[in-house]
Amino acid sequence: MSATPKELRLAMLGMIEGNGHPYSWSGIVNGYNPDEMAKCPYPGITAYMGRQPLESVRIPGARVTHIWTDDPADAPKVAAASLIANVVSQPEEVIGQVDAAIIATDDGNDHVRRARPFIEAGLPTFIDKPMATNIADLRQFVQWHREGRIMLSTSGMRYAPEMRLSDAQRAHLGDLRWITSFTCKTWERYGIHALEAVEPLLGTGFLTVQAHSDEGGDVMHLTHRSGVRLTIGALHDAYGSFGAVHLYGTKGDLALKLSDTYNAFRSQLVAFIDMLHTGTRPLPFDETVELMAVIIAGIRSREQNGAVIRVADILAEL
Numbered sequence: 001m002s003a004t005p006k007e008l009r010l011a012m013l014g015m016i017e018g019n020g021h022p023y024s025w026s027g028i029v030n031g032y033n034p035d036e037m038a039k040c041p042y043p044g045i046t047a048y049m050g051r052q053p054l055e056s057v058r059i060p061g062a063r064v065t066h067i068w069t070d071d072p073a074d075a076p077k078v079a080a081a082s083l084i085a086n087v088v089s090q091p092e093e094v095i096g097q098v099d100a101a102i103i104a105t106d107d108g109n110d111h112v113r114r115a116r117p118f119i120e121a122g123l124p125t126f127i128d129k130p131m132a133t134n135i136a137d138l139r140q141f142v143q144w145h146r147e148g149r150i151m152l153s154t155s156g157m158r159y160a161p162e163m164r165l166s167d168a169q170r171a172h173l174g175d176l177r178w179i180t181s182f183t184c185k186t187w188e189r190y191g192i193h194a195l196e197a198v199e200p201l202l203g204t205g206f207l208t209v210q211a212h213s214d215e216g217g218d219v220m221h222l223t224h225r226s227g228v229r230l231t232i233g234a235l236h237d238a239y240g241s242f243g244a245v246h247l248y249g250t251k252g253d254l255a256l257k258l259s260d261t262y263n264a265f266r267s268q269l270v271a272f273i274d275m276l277h278t279g280t281r282p283l284p285f286d287e288t289v290e291l292m293a294v295i296i297a298g299i300r301s302r303e304q305n306g307a308v309i310r311v312a313d314i315l316a317e318l
Contacts, residue, residue: 008276011066011094012084014105014114015074018185020045021104021128022074026064026082028266029273031057036081048261059266062273064102066094092117100124100276106189108133108295112140115151124150126272130192130295131288135317138292142318145285152272152281153288157197159267160258163245165201174251176201179230182244187211187218187234187298190242194232195291197245197258202226204287206294210308211301220298290315 010029015022020042027037027049034054040046049057066086069075075087088094094101101118103111108130118125131153132138144151157163181194205225212219217235224230243258258264271282293314301309
């Protein structure tokens with residue numbers, strides 16, 4: 001009979017405006033105090049957490065044991081809500097106290113700085129999406145990977161139950177020809193959600209990105225080696241349409257919509273925890289690198305007034 005894996009100690013590090021993952025991710029792993037979670041400043045989190053039976057909210061095999069937030073006033077509130085035992089005054093204090101670190105911020109231009117102490121200390125590190133949105137930082141993550149450092153960065157949309165097609169749905173679609181996928185907020189911070197919702201349907205092989213942009217956001221047109229075209233919208237204020245996907249095939253079309261945020265995030269965290277226990281990645285690191293190259297290509301196309309940018313050219317710069 002195999003031994004029960006030890007309970008991994010996780011550190012939850014960082015919280016910036018517009019992102020409440022320290023509340024939700026820690027609560028999904030640890031369970032939570034409903035009275036304290038009700039004070040969370042992100043009502044969407046209390047809503048989707050509250051739809052689960054309280055006794056079911058927990059991920060066996062791991063526990064968030066330490067918390068640090070950019071604003072020191074936030075950490076005790078997160079700790080009370082999400083049952084975290086230790087609040088630290090500096091993020092580096094967790095080194096030697098935990099088995100892995102989670103960088104819980106979604107600024108892809110700031111992840112190398114935040115992750116560096118933990119990666120270089122040998123701690124496996126989860127980096128919230130997007131991993132890196134500039135060439136220099138993406139190059140650093142690639143170098144760390146080549147050195148054997150253990151890192152993972154994904155969007156919860158990769159794990160959303162609604163985005164997994166049944167055999168019947170695939171038969172209804174026939175061969176895919178066009179995909180639309182939508183997110184609110186910005187291409188830099190949230191475009192990866194819309195992209196990673198649908199990338200598992202196609203696999204790697206994105207060819208080009210072209211931006212059509214104005215002050216309200218971006219519409220990105222992508223091509224893929226499969227011949228499927230993709231249109232990804234990132235319009236800043238369209239919060240109610242987040243997670244909408246439409247698939248168009250030779251036989252039919254299909255509309256998909258994220259509705260189960262809790263299980264998307266839970267499956268994302270389980271994938272990281274399973275990787276720590278087993279050493280097996282949920283997806284190849286090179287796949288994440290290509291996704292970041294697509295995001296960077298979109299930024300570059302916007303900066304160049306809608307020029308068509310080849311993803312291979314971005315990857316060549318690494």
